[in-house]
Amino acid sequence: MSDALPVETRGLVKRYGEIVAVDHVDLSVEPGDVFGYLGPNGAGKTTSLRILLGLIRPTAGSARLQGRDPLIDGAKALEGVAGFVEAPRFYPYLSGRRNLRLLADYDEPVSRARIDEVLELVELRDRAKDKVGGYSHGMRQRLGIAAALLRAPRLLLLDEPTTGLDPAGMRDMRELVRRLAGEGITILLSSHLLNEVEELCNRVAIIRRGAIVYQGRLRELLDRAASTYRLHALDPERARAALLAQPGIGDVRLDGALRFSADEAAVAALTVALGQARVAFTALVPETATLEELFLGMTDGESSDHDRRAPVAV
Amino acid sequence: MTAVARVYRWEIAKLLAQKRTYLGLGTAVAVPIIFVVVLVLRSGGPNDVPLGRYIRDTGLAVPFVVLFFMSIWGLPLITALVAGDIVASETHNGTLKTILTRSRERGEVFAGKTLATATYTLTLVFAMGLVGLAAGSIAWGFRPLTSLSGTKVSAGHGLVLLLASLAVYALPLAGIAAFGVLLSTVTRNSAASVVGALMWALLMQLLGVLPGTESIRPYLLGTQFDAWHGFLRTPADWAPVIRAVWLSALYIGLPLIGAYLVFLRRDVAGE
Numbered sequence: 001m002s003d004a005l006p007v008e009t010r011g012l013v014k015r016y017g018e019i020v021a022v023d024h025v026d027l028s029v030e031p032g033d034v035f036g037y038l039g040p041n042g043a044g045k046t047t048s049l050r051i052l053l054g055l056i057r058p059t060a061g062s063a064r065l066q067g068r069d070p071l072i073d074g075a076k077a078l079e080g081v082a083g084f085v086e087a088p089r090f091y092p093y094l095s096g097r098r099n100l101r102l103l104a105d106y107d108e109p110v111s112r113a114r115i116d117e118v119l120e121l122v123e124l125r126d127r128a129k130d131k132v133g134g135y136s137h138g139m140r141q142r143l144g145i146a147a148a149l150l151r152a153p154r155l156l157l158l159d160e161p162t163t164g165l166d167p168a169g170m171r172d173m174r175e176l177v178r179r180l181a182g183e184g185i186t187i188l189l190s191s192h193l194l195n196e197v198e199e200l201c202n203r204v205a206i207i208r209r210g211a212i213v214y215q216g217r218l219r220e221l222l223d224r225a226a227s228t229y230r231l232h233a234l235d236p237e238r239a240r241a242a243l244l245a246q247p248g249i250g251d252v253r254l255d256g257a258l259r260f261s262a263d264e265a266a267v268a269a270l271t272v273a274l275g276q277a278r279v280a281f282t283a284l285v286p287e288t289a290t291l292e293e294l295f296l297g298m299t300d301g302e303s304s305d306h307d308r309r310a311p312v313a314v
Numbered sequence: 315m316t317a318v319a320r321v322y323r324w325e326i327a328k329l330l331a332q333k334r335t336y337l338g339l340g341t342a343v344a345v346p347i348i349f350v351v352v353l354v355l356r357s358g359g360p361n362d363v364p365l366g367r368y369i370r371d372t373g374l375a376v377p378f379v380v381l382f383f384m385s386i387w388g389l390p391l392i393t394a395l396v397a398g399d400i401v402a403s404e405t406h407n408g409t410l411k412t413i414l415t416r417s418r419e420r421g422e423v424f425a426g427k428t429l430a431t432a433t434y435t436l437t438l439v440f441a442m443g444l445v446g447l448a449a450g451s452i453a454w455g456f457r458p459l460t461s462l463s464g465t466k467v468s469a470g471h472g473l474v475l476l477l478a479s480l481a482v483y484a485l486p487l488a489g490i491a492a493f494g495v496l497l498s499t500v501t502r503n504s505a506a507s508v509v510g511a512l513m514w515a516l517l518m519q520l521l522g523v524l525p526g527t528e529s530i531r532p533y534l535l536g537t538q539f540d541a542w543h544g545f546l547r548t549p550a551d552w553a554p555v556i557r558a559v560w561l562s563a564l565y566i567g568l569p570l571i572g573a574y575l576v577f578l579r580r581d582v583a584g585e
Contacts (some may be wrong), residue, residue, distance in 0.1 A: 056581035089408030093331045106416035
């Protein structure tokens with residue numbers, strides 16, 4: 001059982017009447033992955049995670065966590081697994097600390113020190129005595145992480161952990177995810193924020209209308225797209241000649257600006273060649289198919305409300 | 315501590331942190347006090363209810379009379395207030411997913427919730443009965459009681475009869491609570507479950523007073539609220555008590571089995 005994948009779904013289907021929320025999804029998350037589960041809102045990410053956590057029953061197919069099926073093994077399938085779907089929720093009339101004590105008792109009771117430790121980690125110790133009803137969205141999100149960490153998980157399932165957070169909160173959350181991944185925790189992170197996935201994840205699955213349209217290494221996905229560049233030169237014709245003479249440069253066309261395709265090394269060499277040929281240019285801009293463009297291509301641009309200007313964490 | 319005991323302990327802690335629990339318990343305690351105060355201040359009394367005539371003879375008569383009045387809708391309502399909320403409140407707070415993604419099986423969570431509801435129901439009945447006894451005893455003393463057969467029962471024996479009566483009285487009330495738990499699990503809506511459980515209780519009362527229902531009357535839930543009369547006869551009449559026990563077991567068991575099966579299998583989505 002130890003060599004079983006942290007997450008493995010086969011032919012997973014969830015149907016609500018006519019609507020197919022999850023359509024034959026095969027996910028494979030490997031140990032140590034920070035796995036990005038990417039898709040527009042309503043694509044079926046949360047539904048898949050609910051099935052993984054044993055909250056809903058799939059119509060067909062199987063979901064296994066470390067070889068155990070929540071449908072068959074019940075709560076035992078969640079051993080070493082923690083996380084949340086949608087926003088983490090707590091009892092509003094209990095304090096943050098009491099909520100954690102309660103949840104710890106739903107596992108094996110833990111020491112007060114351990115609760116302090118996770119509260120410290122998510123920077124909620126000062127507010128631990130206050131009722132959760134008065135917490136901001138970001139604080140609840142952090143309490144959700146604290147509650148998950150109480151279980152000392154080997155696998156963490158996080159559903160859009162930065163959604164609704166302010167820029168600083170997003171940065172802190174990503175920092176935390178990175179840190180946890182650094183401690184060897186396998187993380188399955190759903191998101192509709194491309195820069196987040198690009199920044200954190202090594203492998204991704206892209207889901208569209210319930211079905212997986214890509215699954216694999218993020219790097220390979222990015223490499224798969226041929227990169228294109230745009231060059232603004234003072235004398236486009238001379239620049240064009242220089243481009244055509246340069247190895248590794250292809251698809252040269254002139255439509256206002258010069259456009260061509262090349263890999264990064266060829267572009268670097270090009271800048272030197274342009275300088276040596278005394279071809280002056282004002283801009284050389286990558287028009288790379290970013291993850292975003294790949295994503296929009298794969299999902300037919302149906303990303304309804306993803307935030308293109310989402311701040312990038314540093 | 316076993317898994318269920320730990321869930322139970324937190325269910326009680328959650329009840330103790332919520333206003334509706336105190337609203338229910340407060341009402342259960344306030345009613346007998348108000349009842350006694352009014353009877354002290356005014357003449358006349360509830361002469362046409364069991365033991366009503368003897369209400370000023372001894373504090374022991376007070377809880378019995380209050381039980382009679384509260385069985386119509388008072389206690390069903392304050393029982394339903396908590397029972398109808400016990401699962402639905404998790405839906406409302408979105409916390410079902412929070413507790414069901416820990417190490418407890420759904421059955422253990424359900425058992426803890428059911429036991430907490432039973433505890434609340436029992437507490438209501440005994441709190442109401444004992445506060446009534448205390449208030450009545452302050453007003454009129456802790457004296458021998460006249461039984462329904464007209465015989466005198468010593469105060470000590472009367473107290474034993476009261477405790478036994480409260481226990482038997484709690485059974486049909488638990489039947490209403492169980493129905494509330496079922497609705498709470500199925501509808502996921504607190505208000506609908508509270509009202510639904512109360513309607514169930516009222517329907518049982520209504521069926522009992524309609525003409526032509528004589529044959530089913532002994533088997534209605536509402537009828538079991540009078541089972542304690544058997545204790546206050548000389549000699550004690552065990553028939554209604556025994557019937558209340560097995561009938562209430564059905565009225566408690568069937569909805570709970572239904573609720574359990576639904577709770578075990580239901581999809582927890584958006585809650």
